[in-house]
Amino acid sequence: MSDQHSGTADGTDTSAATASGTEASDTDTASADAATAGAASQPLLRVEDLQKSYGDETVLRGISFDLDKRDVEVIIGPSGSGKSTMLRCVNRLTEFQGGAIYLDGESVMAMNDNDLRRRVGMVFQDINLFAHLTALQNVTLGLRKVRGMGKEAAREKAMDQLDRVGLASQADSYPAELSGGQKQRVGIARALAMDPELLLFDEPTSALDPELVGEVLEVMRDLAEGGMTMLVVTHEMGFARRAASSLMFLDEGRIVERGPPEQLFDDPEHDRTAEFLQRLTTISEEV
Amino acid sequence: MVLSLASPPALDAVDWVALAQFESGDWAFVREQLPYLARGFVVTLLLTLTSIVLGFLAGFPMGAIEVYGRGPLRSFVYGAGVVLRAIPIVVILVFMFFVAPIPLPGGQFAFDVPRVGSVSFGRSAFLAATVGLGLRSAAYQAQIFRGALQSVSGGQMEAARSVGMSRLQGIRHVVLPQALRRSIPGFQNEFTIVLKDTSIAFAIGLTELFARADNLFTQRTTATLELFLFISLVYFIMTFVTNRSLDYLGDYYAIPGGDR
Numbered sequence: 001m002s003d004q005h006s007g008t009a010d011g012t013d014t015s016a017a018t019a020s021g022t023e024a025s026d027t028d029t030a031s032a033d034a035a036t037a038g039a040a041s042q043p044l045l046r047v048e049d050l051q052k053s054y055g056d057e058t059v060l061r062g063i064s065f066d067l068d069k070r071d072v073e074v075i076i077g078p079s080g081s082g083k084s085t086m087l088r089c090v091n092r093l094t095e096f097q098g099g100a101i102y103l104d105g106e107s108v109m110a111m112n113d114n115d116l117r118r119r120v121g122m123v124f125q126d127i128n129l130f131a132h133l134t135a136l137q138n139v140t141l142g143l144r145k146v147r148g149m150g151k152e153a154a155r156e157k158a159m160d161q162l163d164r165v166g167l168a169s170q171a172d173s174y175p176a177e178l179s180g181g182q183k184q185r186v187g188i189a190r191a192l193a194m195d196p197e198l199l200l201f202d203e204p205t206s207a208l209d210p211e212l213v214g215e216v217l218e219v220m221r222d223l224a225e226g227g228m229t230m231l232v233v234t235h236e237m238g239f240a241r242r243a244a245s246s247l248m249f250l251d252e253g254r255i256v257e258r259g260p261p262e263q264l265f266d267d268p269e270h271d272r273t274a275e276f277l278q279r280l281t282t283i284s285e286e287v
Numbered sequence: 288m289v290l291s292l293a294s295p296p297a298l299d300a301v302d303w304v305a306l307a308q309f310e311s312g313d314w315a316f317v318r319e320q321l322p323y324l325a326r327g328f329v330v331t332l333l334l335t336l337t338s339i340v341l342g343f344l345a346g347f348p349m350g351a352i353e354v355y356g357r358g359p360l361r362s363f364v365y366g367a368g369v370v371l372r373a374i375p376i377v378v379i380l381v382f383m384f385f386v387a388p389i390p391l392p393g394g395q396f397a398f399d400v401p402r403v404g405s406v407s408f409g410r411s412a413f414l415a416a417t418v419g420l421g422l423r424s425a426a427y428q429a430q431i432f433r434g435a436l437q438s439v440s441g442g443q444m445e446a447a448r449s450v451g452m453s454r455l456q457g458i459r460h461v462v463l464p465q466a467l468r469r470s471i472p473g474f475q476n477e478f479t480i481v482l483k484d485t486s487i488a489f490a491i492g493l494t495e496l497f498a499r500a501d502n503l504f505t506q507r508t509t510a511t512l513e514l515f516l517f518i519s520l521v522y523f524i525m526t527f528v529t530n531r532s533l534d535y536l537g538d539y540y541a542i543p544g545g546d547r
Contacts, residue, residue, distance in 0.1 A: 093445060118451035128446035132542050142450035145460060176544030194450055236429050 003103075007112045017168035042105050044069045044229050045090065045198060050083055051098030059085045062099065066196075074229045074234035074240040074261070078276065083233040084125075086250070087200045088230065096243045104197065113127040116144060121191030125203040129175040135186045136171040137160060139193045140205055146194070161189040165219050181212030185219055190224075199223070201232040241265065313510040319466040320503050327499035328521060330413070334485045334495060335525075337417040339478055342424025349425060350432030358542050364429070371426035376419070377487050384412060384491040412493035416485070424481050431473035435466040478533065479526045485523075486498035495516065496521060 006110040020264040029058060043066035059082045067073055074082050088094040090101055092113050099106045108116050139158035142145050143149045149157070162168045165185035175183055184204055191199055201220065201247075205213040217239050222228060234240070240247055240261050247271075248258040257273045268274045317324075352364045371379070388396040388410060395402060398414040439462045447457030486497035493500070500518045503509050 089448065094446065108544040114449075114451045115426065117449055122444060124449075126442050127440035128440075130443065130446065130461050141447075141460060142452065145450040145456055153358075174543045190446075190450065203358065226290055234398065 007268065008036065010072075030133050043067055044071075044104055045231070046102040046105075047086075047090070047099070048101070049099035050089060050096055050101065052082070052089060052094070053181045053274050054097040059253055060089070060096065061163065063253070063255055064259065065086075065100075065248065065255065067229065067231065069197075069229050070227045071245045072224045072228075072232065072243055073248060074244040075231065075233045075248045075250055076235060076240070076254075076276070076280070081250045082253045083250050084202050087122075087231060087233055090198075090200060090263045091122055093119050093122070101237075104120075113144070117268070118194055118198060119196055121194055121196035122200045123184070123187050123191055125200065125206050127180075127187045129183055129186055129190070131175050134172050134174055134180075135178065135189075138175070138186055139190045142194055144191065158189070158193055161193045164192065164222075165189045166215075170234060174179060179212060180208045181215045184208065184212075184216045188216075188219055198229045199229065203233050203235075205236060237265075237277070237280055251274065251276075268285065300419060313507070313513045316503075316507055316510050317513050323503070324496065324499055324518070324521075327494060327496035330495040330499075330524070331482075331485050332492070332494065334413065334416055334420065334488060335478075335482045338420035338424055338481050338485070341417060341421030342475035342477070342481065343426050345422065345425035346506050347432050348435060349429035350460075353433045354436045355428060368426040368429055371423050372430075374423075375422055376484050377490050379423055380416060380487060380491050381446030381462075382432040384410065384415040387418075388415070394466055412488065413493045416493050420481055420484060420488070424477060425494055427477050428474065431464065431477060434473070435469040436462060442447045468540050468542065470539075471533060471540070475530055475533040475537075478529055482529065483522060 039083075045067040048064050050060050051058070063082075063086060065073075075086070077083050086096060090108070090201045092108060103111070103116065103119060129135075130141065133141060136158055137153065139150075139161055140154040143154035143157060144151070146153075152229075154278060159168055159171060162171055165188055167185055167189065168184060170178060170182060175186070178186065187204075204220070205216050208216065213236065217236055220230070220232070220239065221243050225250040232239075232244070235238075235264045244261045246258060247261040249264065249270075251272060257268060257270050264273055268277065326499055340366040344407075349364045349368065353368075356364065374382075384398070390396055390400045391399075396410060398410050398418070400411045443461050443465070444457045446453075450452070452460070485495055487493055489498040489501065492498075496518055500514045504514050
């Protein structure tokens with residue numbers, strides 16, 4: 001699988017270089033500049049002109065943004081706008097055809113995908129806890145098999161993470177014995193245990209019963225306040241208002257508007273943003 | 288017992304004592320021949336085990352190749368499965384015994400019993416039957432396992448990859464343990480089918496349980512019902528015990544709260 005991936009990457013790089021040699025070297029200089037300017041000014045995540053299509057269908061049409069350490073970016077947009085796809089490009093669960101993504105100055109295409117995913121955690125909409133393992137084992141599996149930790153050390157670290165999401169008492173429960181909200185909190189603990197530099201959230205509360213959404217958002221707010229860098233696809237506008245450092249509105253594979261949440265909520269530049277936000281608010285009020 | 292199609296004689300004409308002795312005589316015959324039948328039972332049991340084990344060892348990798356493999360290897364495995372599942376087991380067994388054995392260096396043939404000194408024991412029906420039943424079972428066990436692997440949702444693998452596990456690690460630690468559990472019911476079925484189909488090895492002269500009962504029946508044709516009732520009971524008990532054991536295995540490994 002990874003062979004295929006790097007094959008695509010090489011192909012893309014070569015075609016980009018032949019199409020416009022100057023652009024490619026510009027990019028190199030830019031990242032080199034960023035590196036020399038010092039780690040402090042280098043964004044943790046840089047997405048540059050990201051393009052992705054599934055066959056004939058173009059999903060992402062050139063997305064660029066930077067994310068600094070400790071930033072919390074909330075991404076909103078209508079269904080099919082490319083939010084999840086963009087997230088999946090960042091940890092290469094899906095491959096992209098054009099543009100580049102840098103994690104701490106290093107192109108993700110140049111990295112081993114397992115190493116990349118160790119550094120970029122992910123929380124899924126459909127949670128995907130390992131069904132045959134207890135909550136604790138869900139968290140320790142990565143520590144044991146990927147980080148090579150011993151049984152006791154992994155257990156200790158996993159218990160700390162479960163404690164962080166308020167589920168230490170459920171360590172020995174199996175996924176089917178937990179509520180949706182508890183499951184998703186274990187999902188977060190599983191991602192946190194790997195000490196990720198960046199956490200991706202793909203609609204983490206969309207599959208939950210309404211009364212269970214709060215406990216998950218609370219954990220996410222705690223993480224944000226604790227300085228975790230997060231890229232969050234969600235339509236929980238309360239969370240966006242309170243925890244996001246920046247809000248991004250995506251539509252048809254492009255960033256329509258991006259800025260501080262207050263600005264997008266109160267004084268959006270584009271009518272489309274205003275309409276979409278209003279629709280979201282109306283729906284949540286009706287509910 | 289003798290079933291007569293002739294019109295029933297008047298009640299007082301029946302010699303009840305003689306009839307009773309006659310019937311118990313047939314059951315006594317079965318009892319006398321128990322050691323002979325027991326040897327057939329052992330052959331049946333052994334053949335079931337060797338065939339199931341061969342089927343498992345070949346079938347589960349075949350199932351995995353059908354799901355994860357690609358290229359000529361996958362095509363070969365897929366094709367072999369299609370062929371094996373399309374041919375009646377009696378044809379496969381006859382083929383294995385009469386056609387498949389190729390000459391080996393040293394003048395022996397495949398499936399021959401190893402020679403001791405200059406003494407030759409001829410071809411082993413047991414070996415040929417094991418290979419025939421085992422390969423056919425492999426083709427079916429591969430399908431059981433393929434279905435189980437495919438039933439584990441793709442999200443499980445994505446989650447494994449998302450914490451930095453390789454594809455192989457994801458298969459080994461996340462997909463496989465769940466797929467094996469889901470294979471148990473299908474495997475249960477396959478186990479009983481192989482057990483009962485060992486009786487078809489009769490066609491290549493293997494003296495397993497059914498063949499021995501058949502031999503006895505030709506010796507004493509009045510004992511047909513008794514003999515075949517008796518071996519049916521033996522097959523039933525074997526199947527029943529196997530099923531209950533595998534039920535227990537399934538319960539033992541069941542994931543608390545269900546598996547989703």
